[in-house]
Amino acid sequence: MTEKRSMLAAVYHGPQDLRVERIPVPQIGPDELLLQVKSASICGTDLRIFHGGHRMFPAGTVRVPGHEVVGVISSLGSEVDGLAIGQTVFIAPNMGCGHCQQCISGNNNRCASYQALGVTIDGGFAEYMRVPAAAIKGGNVMPIKSETVDPAVAALIEPFACVLRGQDVLNIRPGETVLVIGAGPIGIMHAKLAQLRGAGKVLVSETNPERAAQALTLGADRVINPALEDLSAVITEESGGMGVDVIIVAAPAHAAQEAALQYAAIGGRINFFGGLPKDRSSINFDSNLVHYKELLVTATTACSTSDCRRSAQIISTGKVDLSSLISRRFPLTAALPAFAAAEDRKSLKVVLEP
Ligand SMILES: [Zn+2]
Ligand SMILES: [Zn+2]
Structure with missing residues (x-):
């Protein structure tokens, strides 16, 4: 050439x-x-x-x-x-x-x-x-x-390598319930990989109606729009009141990171996968939820x-x-x-x- x-x-x-x-x-x-x-x-x-x-x-x-x-x-x-x-x-x-x-x-x-x-x-x-x-x-x-x-x-x-890295630290075991918050491309890849790892149920939370509809055809077992449905109630229903085993926050949202601590089951693992805006990166972190539920809260980058x-x-x-x-x-x-x-x-x- x-x-x-x-x-x-x-x-x-x-x-x-x-x-x-x-x-x-x-x-x-x-x-x-x-x-x-x-x-x-x-x-x-x-x-x-x-x-x-x-x-x-x-x-x-x-x-x-x-x-x-x-x-x-x-x-x-x-x-x-x-x-x-x-x-x-x-x-x-x-x-x-x-x-x-x-x-x-x-x-x-x-x-x-x-x-x-x-x-x-x-x-x-x-x-x-x-x-x-x-x-x-x-x-x-x-x-x-x-x-x-x-x-x-x-x-x-x-991007899929970033998702792989994000789930390596969560060690999803076959049969576990997984919640992915955010159904952008990264959230969808997380849902697909969680299915490959044998998750018993993959729940996806997404407020955008078009993205929510896509998520249902691309790997989610159930998609919840938290603007229309009570996400906490759905989690209680889907997990028999136990909470979810693994939560991936794939949205740059303070409220989602804070809520993840509530939604997690005892012994749950959480990945704050999406970064927050650089000038506003603090959240209200309920340390006692982490303590009494023995949660693992982690993150991965790139x-x-x-x-x-x-x-x-x-x-x-x-x-x-x-x-x-x-x-x-x-x-x-x-x-x-x-x-x-x-x-x-x-x-x-x-x-x-x-
Ligand atoms: Zn990239
Ligand atoms: Zn080096």
Whole structure:
């Protein structure tokens, strides 16, 4: 393939200022590769970036976002082995330093000096993306069978890896009752994974009627709209008065985090999966509920490259089908309408296909 000198990209210039423009095709070093992007999905993190609310995008940052990326290797540095031009690959976005305690224990998302494609360096909302040596050496480049897996679905390896990490700490046992609060794409993935883990019943709480309806066809056993129904009463009914064993709060809502402590069964486990707004991150935490019910209250953030490996395995073998989460596809030239669609709460996953 002859390399173009310039390429189309959606570039962040400041809050609400995302511009589709031509920028130079990235140059690669001998230990790097150039990816021709096939599919890059828009996630909540990208919306936070777009609105200027991401801590890695301080004033003055000009950068290409996009961290859920699948593409084809279009050129390869001379020192890279084990990969080939033309291969379809998913790129795990997080790169740790490789030698700190967190990195060597397989938690490179916790590394104090981490880099991430689409977050600290240019990502995949572009025709081409440079994949640095740290990502190649760190095992972030994961070949995908493009004949059997839609690249748009393969791009969901990253968010699904975050969901996997979130449920690892909850240890859902077959037969247990699970409540997922929030039926956005992440909430739906949590419901699907809880079913795969053998949950006896998966309840989903969602106030948006369209999302609530989708959740019922996408993995929930029962969907409750707390604006119309008494969620606490439904939980009592569905759990025989015991409360739910596992609660995942997949909505950035103070009230939902506080209520989770009430809804949990004795010995229940809770994951505060969604972060709260950075300027208002405190909640009323009833410590006695945690004490007397012996609750485990925890949280997870992002995902490691190791989580992405397992996620890639699950998605490429079809153990979990995420194709119904892809609501809309846009060309890169329509990045702005794509961001608007990602925000309208009607769509689940919105994908850019350069
Ligand atoms: Zn994401
Ligand atoms: Zn590290």
